[in-house]
Amino acid sequence: MSFDPAQTPLLMLEGLTKAYPGVIANNQVGFSIAPGEIHALLGENGAGKSTLVKTIYGLVKPDAGRMELHGVAYSPAKPSEARRRGVAMVFQHFSLFEALDVAENIALGMEDPPPRRDLSERIRSVSEEYGLPLDPSRRVGDLSAGERQRVEIIRCLLQNPKLLIMDEPTSVLTPQEVDMLFTTLRTLSAEGTAILYISHKLDEIRNLCDAATVLRHGKVVGDCIPRETSARAMAELMVGATLQTPARAAGTRGEVLLEARGLSLPSERQFGTALKTIQMQVRSGEILGIGGVAGNGQDELLDVLSGESRAPAGTLFFEGQDIATLGPRQRRAIGLLTAPEERLGHAAAPDMSLVENAMLTGDPRMSLVRNGMLDWPKTREFAKKIITEFDVRTPGSHVAARALSGGNLQKFVIGREVLQNPRALVVNQPTWGVDAAAAASIRQALLDLAEQGTALIVISQDLEEILEIADNFAALNEGRLTEPRPAAGLSLEEIGLMMGGAHDMDTAHHAEA
Numbered sequence: 361m362s363f364d365p366a367q368t369p370l371l372m373l374e375g376l377t378k379a380y381p382g383v384i385a386n387n388q389v390g391f392s393i394a395p396g397e398i399h400a401l402l403g404e405n406g407a408g409k410s411t412l413v414k415t416i417y418g419l420v421k422p423d424a425g426r427m428e429l430h431g432v433a434y435s436p437a438k439p440s441e442a443r444r445r446g447v448a449m450v451f452q453h454f455s456l457f458e459a460l461d462v463a464e465n466i467a468l469g470m471e472d473p474p475p476r477r478d479l480s481e482r483i484r485s486v487s488e489e490y491g492l493p494l495d496p497s498r499r500v501g502d503l504s505a506g507e508r509q510r511v512e513i514i515r516c517l518l519q520n521p522k523l524l525i526m527d528e529p530t531s532v533l534t535p536q537e538v539d540m541l542f543t544t545l546r547t548l549s550a551e552g553t554a555i556l557y558i559s560h561k562l563d564e565i566r567n568l569c570d571a572a573t574v575l576r577h578g579k580v581v582g583d584c585i586p587r588e589t590s591a592r593a594m595a596e597l598m599v600g601a602t603l604q605t606p607a608r609a610a611g612t613r614g615e616v617l618l619e620a621r622g623l624s625l626p627s628e629r630q631f632g633t634a635l636k637t638i639q640m641q642v643r644s645g646e647i648l649g650i651g652g653v654a655g656n657g658q659d660e661l662l663d664v665l666s667g668e669s670r671a672p673a674g675t676l677f678f679e680g681q682d683i684a685t686l687g688p689r690q691r692r693a694i695g696l697l698t699a700p701e702e703r704l705g706h707a708a709a710p711d712m713s714l715v716e717n718a719m720l721t722g723d724p725r726m727s728l729v730r731n732g733m734l735d736w737p738k739t740r741e742f743a744k745k746i747i748t749e750f751d752v753r754t755p756g757s758h759v760a761a762r763a764l765s766g767g768n769l770q771k772f773v774i775g776r777e778v779l780q781n782p783r784a785l786v787v788n789q790p791t792w793g794v795d796a797a798a799a800a801s802i803r804q805a806l807l808d809l810a811e812q813g814t815a816l817i818v819i820s821q822d823l824e825e826i827l828e829i830a831d832n833f834a835a836l837n838e839g840r841l842t843e844p845r846p847a848a849g850l851s852l853e854e855i856g857l858m859m860g861g862a863h864d865m866d867t868a869h870h871a872e873a
């Protein structure tokens with residue numbers, strides 16, 4: 361699609377500036393979006409993308425600059441004002457109530473919800489019109505991540521937005537769900553709705569977006585037409601440097617370090633998935649990649665490997681020792697480390713400084729506590745080492761975890777485990793929300809660990825990532841793990857088959873309301 365530059369832009373940004381202590385998150389940002397345009401916002405972690413879209417959605421008040429919507433001044437003081445002017449946003453983290461059904465959740469987000477029957481009718485018609493299969497009477501707790509995202513999108517579409525902002529919408533979706541989402545977004549675009557799209561997945565951006573603006577350190581450093589620009593060129597524009605592709609030296613596999621033997625466990629999480637007779641062996645120097653649609657037991661597998669939930673005796677072994685009943689600290693002390701997916705709250709304590717967060721998982725293996733007292737200088741040094749070696753962009757180690765951009769906190773969480781010299785390391789979504797250059801360096805760090813003899817399990821929904829670094833691949837499906845197969849030579853279709861079966865994403869669930 362091409363756009364007439366003489367046409368009044370739908371959204372015009374000029375000189376937008378927002379400073380936080382120690383960092384200018386947005387510095388004189390300006391660009392325009394035409395009606396119906398799908399516009400990508402690119403930039404490495406901490407470049408200022410979230411700050412900018414929050415400004416557009418009325419969540420952040422800029423220090424300077426101005427915006428126009430349809431040629432009229434626009435400065436929303438809160439999201440409800442943005443929504444009234446036709447700006448809607450789908451967040452990375454969904455804000456849905458699991459115990460309520462789809463229609464109830466949507467009603468809660470509306471200022472003036474219609475009666476239940478009318479609302480269900482409208483949900484059905486929007487859902488059909490835009491190819492977003494969703495049954496209004498289903499309980500949100502039973503929905504897949506992709507279906508939950510549809511709830512959020514339909515909630516937005518019911519307001520007839522002129523601009524829809526999406527923050528990393530595909531990180532929780534299967535390839536089929538991504539295709540469905542793109543079809544919806546193209547339909548919206550053809551009807552004149554503009555889309556501002558944040559993603560680190562450059563191939564998707566090339567496939568979907570009409571234009572892209574690139575931010576670096578809070579400033580606009582360039583723009584491009586994604587279809588005519590290679591993913592590598594876009595990544596290099598983001599970082600301002602040449603990219604390294606992860607490489608692996610041919611290492612040798614050693615003895616079995618981590619082993620599950622018929623491990624079954626009910627989930628301790630509400631709406632969780634029970635693990636069913638998991639059978640696996642990971643050797644020293646091996647990377648086992650585990651794929652699967654979110655919610656198929658990934659979190660439970662990580663919980664049971666970390667010791668947050670206990671396995672039945674005789675089902676989990678580390679270096680031949682039955683570790684089923686060992687707690688998290690004991691497992692860390694012997695060198696079995698884990699990094700969960702949810703970085704704020706689970707992997708890191710939001711209000712604690714990076715130094716304190718370094719201590720949280722670093723202590724048993726790095727001996728950061730002596731005689732019951734935290735060794736501050738040693739812990740500070742450890743935190744600084746993580747920040748330097750993993751290029752965590754932050755004013756300093758005293759900063760609270762919640763002040764970091766998502767990708768930078770992710771780098772911190774992974775760096776904290778990698779630098780403890782683990783014997784075995786289990787990571788869930790290691791590069792979630794991380795930009796292309798940082799993702800490459802995290803993958804390289806994992807490959808280097810394997811080369812030094814660490815046994816790794818990498819749980820990821822990013823299949824390209826798994827194929828890039830894993831020796832063997834297995835899929836989780838409703839709590840069952842397939843038999844691992846060598847990753848080399850596996851096609852995406854074969855992987856899809858290993859992952860698939862129980863979840864038919866193309867099926868609409870049409871029950872009676």
Ligand SMILES: Nc1ncnc2c1ncn2[C@@H]1O[C@H](COP(=O)(O)OP(=O)(O)OP(=O)(O)O)[C@@H](O)[C@H]1O
Nearest residue numbers: 380385405406407408409410411763764765766767
């Ligand atoms: N509430 C806040 N308090 C302090 N600093 C903040 C706050 N919000 C953002 N920042 C800082 O502003 C900068 C830009 O952050 P922002 O979240 O906009 O980046 P981003 O491009 O969205 O990154 P990512 O891709 O990692 O999500 C970062 O240095 C971040 O640490």
